[in-house]
């Protein structure tokens with residue numbers, strides 16, 4: 583009999599513990615803690631916009647360096663004393679490394695946009711990490727290996743990154759940078775006159791936006807035409823241009 587009771591005890595115990603209300607409560611706690619932990623990881627390692635009411639924006643440029651449009655972009659930024667973040671591909675950089683160094687030397691942030699800029703759809707987390715870190719190694723090498731103390735910012739081609747890869751980036755102390763305002767998407771195919779196009783874009787900007795532009799794409803010409811007007815119009819509205827390094831300072 584005692585054997586029978588001891589055999590039945592656990593099933594009764596767990597039946598009570600796992601009764602519907604208790605199970606619901608347990609599930610809520612587990613999901614809550616998981617969400618909290620995931621939220622902390624996401625907040626630390628994945629940035630789409632900076633949570634602020636201050637009128638600050640982060641300019642980011644993808645797909646460079648380009649031998650023509652990147653130097654022109656740098657000239658515009660220099661003439662207006664605007665800092666930016668450049669997400670470059672390792673392979674493109676290898677052919678024109680001096681442009682990355684110039685951007686770095688002019689106090690912009692230069693970071694990895696992968697080595698090959700391949701479409702990473704279907705890549706495993708390990709493959710995504712490998713592409714991003716190889717690109718980072720290329721950039722560090724081109725900048726003289728002098729990135730000590732700098733944050734490891736990363737951005738995948740087309741923004742395709744898996745949760746597991748994000749977790750790995752967070753564990754490695756890196757920051758994945760997405761965006762909250764894609765200038766190109768809004769304006770590539772617009773036929774509106776430039777002033778109207780720029781006004782429409784500028785009015786869409788909100789405090790803390792991370793703006794995505796491209797200095798290394800076939801659409802760079804329009805970006806170069808609009809960039810000075812966008813900078814001036816945002817400044818007229820009280821915006822300040824910063825990098826994530828500026829925002830992350832304690």
Ligand SMILES: [Zn+2]
Pocket residue numbers: 644645695699738739740
């Ligand atoms: Zn890209």
